[in-house]
Amino acid sequence: MAHIQLTDIRKSFGALEVIKGVDMEIRSGEFMVFVGPSGCGKSTLLRLIAGLEDITHGTLAFDGEVMNQLAPAKRGIAMVFQSYALYPHMTVFDNMAFGMKLAGQDKAERDRRVREAADMLQLTPYLERLPRQLSGGQRQRVAIGRAIVRDPRVFLFDEPLSNLDAALRVATRLEIAKLHRSMHNTTMIYVTHDQVEAMTLADRICVLRDGVVEQIGTPLELYENPNSLFVAGFIGSPKMNFLDGRFSEEMRAHTIGIRSEHLLIEHGGRWRGSVVHSEMLGSDSYVYVDIGTSEPIVVRQEGTATLKPGETIALSPIEHELHRFDRDGRAIGRGLMKGAT
Numbered sequence: 008m009a010h011i012q013l014t015d016i017r018k019s020f021g022a023l024e025v026i027k028g029v030d031m032e033i034r035s036g037e038f039m040v041f042v043g044p045s046g047c048g049k050s051t052l053l054r055l056i057a058g059l060e061d062i063t064h065g066t067l068a069f070d071g072e073v074m075n076q077l078a079p080a081k082r083g084i085a086m087v088f089q090s091y092a093l094y095p096h097m098t099v100f101d102n103m104a105f106g107m108k109l110a111g112q113d114k115a116e117r118d119r120r121v122r123e124a125a126d127m128l129q130l131t132p133y134l135e136r137l138p139r140q141l142s143g144g145q146r147q148r149v150a151i152g153r154a155i156v157r158d159p160r161v162f163l164f165d166e167p168l169s170n171l172d173a174a175l176r177v178a179t180r181l182e183i184a185k186l187h188r189s190m191h192n193t194t195m196i197y198v199t200h201d202q203v204e205a206m207t208l209a210d211r212i213c214v215l216r217d218g219v220v221e222q223i224g225t226p227l228e229l230y231e232n233p234n235s236l237f238v239a240g241f242i243g244s245p246k247m248n249f250l251d252g253r254f255s256e257e258m259r260a261h262t263i264g265i266r267s268e269h270l271l272i273e274h275g276g277r278w279r280g281s282v283v284h285s286e287m288l289g290s291d292s293y294v295y296v297d298i299g300t301s302e303p304i305v306v307r308q309e310g311t312a313t314l315k316p317g318e319t320i321a322l323s324p325i326e327h328e329l330h331r332f333d334r335d336g337r338a339i340g341r342g343l344m345k346g347a348t
């Protein structure tokens with residue numbers, strides 16, 4: 008259990024500054040997810056918190072205690088990486104118990120903790136197996152189990168699911184959500200590229216851009232009220248549609264944004280266009296429509312889309328769901344402006 012405070016954290020590699028003054032508070036027991044484009048500094052920020060990189064400037068504190076100079080092993084953290092790095096010649100049990108053995112914990116306690124973690128992660132039937140006799144998802148659960156038994160104050164995950172196939176990712180994502188509920192006192196920080204992981208796991212998401220924090224909020228806050236074009240375009244799948252000034256004149260915005268589920272295909276709709284392509288996902292469909300913007304806009308329709316490429320259709324936005332952005336990409340409000348026609 009730790010409350011984490013980052014104050015004006017900066018990190019340079021030689022002359023290159025990659026973390027450029029980050030202020031952030033992560034509450035005790037919170038699940039914080041870092042997202043952002045490749046190279047924005049997510050992993051570096053996590054490694055600074057872990058103590059795997061030195062902080063160039065600023066203060067990192069856990070529960071008010073400054074961590075900057077403290078060795079990683081003394082911080083009470085456990086980290087799970089993309090590669091599981093299990094010892095190939097050791098059983099699952101020994102892999103999980105090894106750290107405690109090194110720390111001199113007695114056998115009965117090691118046994119108890121490993122069994123408890125194995126139970127939590129449904130690994131009990133595999134305790135005597137070697138890593139190579141496990142699936143990728145099971146191996147990653149062993150890596151998580153090995154971290155749990157250390158009873159960390161802070162749990163750090165760096166893209167732990169990115170080596171797994173789609174089905175295993177979902178299953179292991181659910182395990183991690185359950186784990187957070189059962190370890191509700193443990194602060195967790197999780198780096199991912201995956202929208203769904205970020206939206207489903209996070210209490211709050213931090214969107215990083217080029218070494219600075221762009222916005223921090225709950226998944227729904229970021230989805231519904233992004234404070235910039237950048238966050239609007241980054242959070243949500245499919246991506247928010249952006250329409251330029253030609254479409255937004257009466258809204259007095261430089262750009263307007265509208266999510267795929269807030270567009271209606273209807274006769275006499277406001278924008279005319281032609282269908283480029285439809286994707287059927289089973290429960291719903293994405294229809295791509297060329298209305299004269301630089302990229303086709305995407306419309307979500309329930310069920311199976313029956314529209315054919317080349318068909319002309321008309322679309323209307325649900326007006327109060329529009330997002331308006333100024334010339335600098337800052338959000339300036341939702342819906343039509345009062346008094347606009």
Ligand SMILES: Nc1ncnc2c1ncn2[C@@H]1O[C@H](COP(=O)(O)OP(=O)(O)OP(=O)(O)O)[C@@H](O)[C@H]1O
Pocket residue numbers: 020025043044045046047048049050051052200
């Ligand atoms: N040890 C290092 N030496 C020099 N530059 C580094 C080092 N580690 C990271 N960088 C640089 O710092 C920047 C941020 O890297 P980082 O790995 O934190 O990004 P990221 O957001 O995690 O990216 P990705 O999503 O691709 O993993 C990048 O420009 C990277 O090249």
